[in-house]
Amino acid sequence: MLNLTLWAAESGQILAAGSSDDDSGGLGLVFLLSGFVFYSAIYFRYRNSDKRHGHESETEATMVNMQEHDEFVKARKGLSNRRMSGANNTAVRGASNKFSTGIMSKFKL
Amino acid sequence: MPMDAVEPETPPPATTDDAPRVINTDDGAKDGLAKCARCGATEISLNVATGHLRCGFCRFEWSTDNAIEAFNLNGDISKLTGLLVGSGSSDIVPSTDEILTFKCSACGAEVVIDTNTSTQARCHWCRNTLSMNQQVPNGAVPDMILPFKVEKSTAVEKIAHFVGKRKFFAHPTFRAEFNAENVMGVYLPYMVVDINAHAKLSGQGEHQTRSYTVKVGDSTQQRYDADLYNVAREFDIHVNDLTVESSSDRLDQNTAVNSNNIINTIMPFDVENSVRYDSNYLAGFTSERRDSNLDQLAPLAHTQAEDITRHRVNDTLKFYDRGVRWAAEEVDVRGQRWVSAYLPVWLYSYQQRKSNGKTFLHYVAVNARTGETMGSIPLHQSKLLIVSGIVQLVGTVIGLVLVAVGI
Ligand SMILES: [Zn+2]
Ligand SMILES: [Zn+2]
Numbered sequence: 001m002l003n004l005t006l007w008a009a010e011s012g013q014i015l016a017a018g019s020s021d022d023d024s025g026g027l028g029l030v031f032l033l034s035g036f037v038f039y040s041a042i043y044f045r046y047r048n049s050d051k052r053h054g055h056e057s058e059t060e061a062t063m064v065n066m067q068e069h070d071e072f073v074k075a076r077k078g079l080s081n082r083r084m085s086g087a088n089n090t091a092v093r094g095a096s097n098k099f100s101t102g103i104m105s106k107f108k109l
Numbered sequence: 110m111p112m113d114a115v116e117p118e119t120p121p122p123a124t125t126d127d128a129p130r131v132i133n134t135d136d137g138a139k140d141g142l143a144k145c146a147r148c149g150a151t152e153i154s155l156n157v158a159t160g161h162l163r164c165g166f167c168r169f170e171w172s173t174d175n176a177i178e179a180f181n182l183n184g185d186i187s188k189l190t191g192l193l194v195g196s197g198s199s200d201i202v203p204s205t206d207e208i209l210t211f212k213c214s215a216c217g218a219e220v221v222i223d224t225n226t227s228t229q230a231r232c233h234w235c236r237n238t239l240s241m242n243q244q245v246p247n248g249a250v251p252d253m254i255l256p257f258k259v260e261k262s263t264a265v266e267k268i269a270h271f272v273g274k275r276k277f278f279a280h281p282t283f284r285a286e287f288n289a290e291n292v293m294g295v296y297l298p299y300m301v302v303d304i305n306a307h308a309k310l311s312g313q314g315e316h317q318t319r320s321y322t323v324k325v326g327d328s329t330q331q332r333y334d335a336d337l338y339n340v341a342r343e344f345d346i347h348v349n350d351l352t353v354e355s356s357s358d359r360l361d362q363n364t365a366v367n368s369n370n371i372i373n374t375i376m377p378f379d380v381e382n383s384v385r386y387d388s389n390y391l392a393g394f395t396s397e398r399r400d401s402n403l404d405q406l407a408p409l410a411h412t413q414a415e416d417i418t419r420h421r422v423n424d425t426l427k428f429y430d431r432g433v434r435w436a437a438e439e440v441d442v443r444g445q446r447w448v449s450a451y452l453p454v455w456l457y458s459y460q461q462r463k464s465n466g467k468t469f470l471h472y473v474a475v476n477a478r479t480g481e482t483m484g485s486i487p488l489h490q491s492k493l494l495i496v497s498g499i500v501q502l503v504g505t506v507i508g509l510v511l512v513a514v515g516i
Pocket of ligand 1: 165
């Protein structure tokens with residue numbers, strides 16, 4: 001039962017996030033999914049199962065002796081994604097709450 | 110541990126290989142009756158308002174030394190090499206007792222201390238308090254302790270407020286049984302880690318040069334042009350006071366079966382204000398014993414240090430507004446310093462009995478230094494499903510209308 005609710009909550013999040021950034025019919029879609037969206041919003045507000053300590057940003061760290069290398073390769077045209085495909089410079093792998101960095105993290109850009 | 114350019118006054122002797130060097134943190138620590146220096150009473154506890162220990166009999170107050178200064182833990186992280194470990198962080202020897210017996214020096218009776226929940230106990234015969242301050246290899250006495258700073262009354266208010274805003278869909282049994290006054294003050298076990306590492310990252314990044322729309326059939330779509338670059342960064346990184354749970358129970362944060370993630374969320378703590386361990390800080394509170402060793406915690410700490418490195422280097426990657434795809438990431442740990450600590454948490458716990466016979470332990474936790482509050486509230490599932498259904502019904506009607514008119 002719990003797995004089912006988690007699945008429902010996750011699906012709600014996916015659908016909610018998926019409908020937030022497209023350009024046509026978005027508002028109508030949000031209403032068609034309103035039950036899911038409402039369920040997951042309340043679920044996470046009460047249970048907070050998506051929360052964790054942000055060790056990657058909340059831990060003090062300093063960088064020294066920086067060496068930078070940046071080399072132009074080529075220009076790319078007509079890309080359909082706003083983000084670079086496979087970009088992983090904001091990845092988090094050391095969270096104990098795997099749920100918070102699994103499916104949830106895709107909506108925290 | 111601030112990174113002043115302060116070197117340890119007595120650098121630990123260099124040893125061969127990667128044998129850990131030990132920082133002795135229980136020099137002079139004594140077990141038994143800890144007496145007030147002024148009147149000799151053993152009725153000593155933390156005065157949360159001042160952060161000092163106070164004699165319950167004559168009201169004399171005093172404090173113990175800041176642990177970071179006492180143990181020279183503020184040495185420059187860039188100078189850190191090899192493995193440096195507090196004596197209270199040493200490996201747990203499985204044969205070491207968790208229940209320890211001490212002889213009361215006031216009356217001669219035997220007093221039992223259960224180190225799973227405290228390092229103090231009261232003598233049943235003469236009512237004196239016995240403390241355990243010497244480290245034995247069972248994880249009970251840490252290198253340092255961060256005293257409670259948030260008063261119980263404040264914690265009760267915060268918890269009541271948090272729950273108060275989540276009443277409508279809360280389970281009716283929880284609503285009936287909730288009482289914020291049942292909050293417990295508990296010192297939970299953590300490891301605090303400083304890391305000196307050398308990082309090398311290489312991959313590719315993209316910088317957006319143009320954003321425009323194109324016609325595809327009879328709809329318009331967004332398109333982007335971008336410049337692709339080869340990107341590399343090489344640097345030293347000094348991670349200060351990375352804090353990880355050191356109890357296997359608390360490290361298990363599978364949110365389908367527990368709510369330990371709630372306690373994880375209220376980090377960070379101001380661990381730099383920790384003091385030398387003294388069991389008197391535990392009077393009126395409980396504690397949880399550390400049961401995990403450095404070997405078990407190092408992979409997690411190192412993965413987190415890699416996360417910190419990856420996020421910190423983004424400061425130098427602002428040009429790559431479409432992101433960077435690292436193909437290789439090397440974070441080579443050259444030096445690390447581990448100390449164990451008890452950190453203070455106000456914890457409200459609620460055991461939910463589900464209809465299928467299973468139980469689920471919900472927490473509302475308050476960081477007893479910063480006041481940060483987080484919690485898990487049992488849901489009234491059927492009520493939420495019914496209301497969601499109604500929302501869906503109304504939403505479907507509006508949605509169909511909107512889709513029909515093409516918004
Ligand atoms: Zn006194
Ligand atoms: Zn006695």
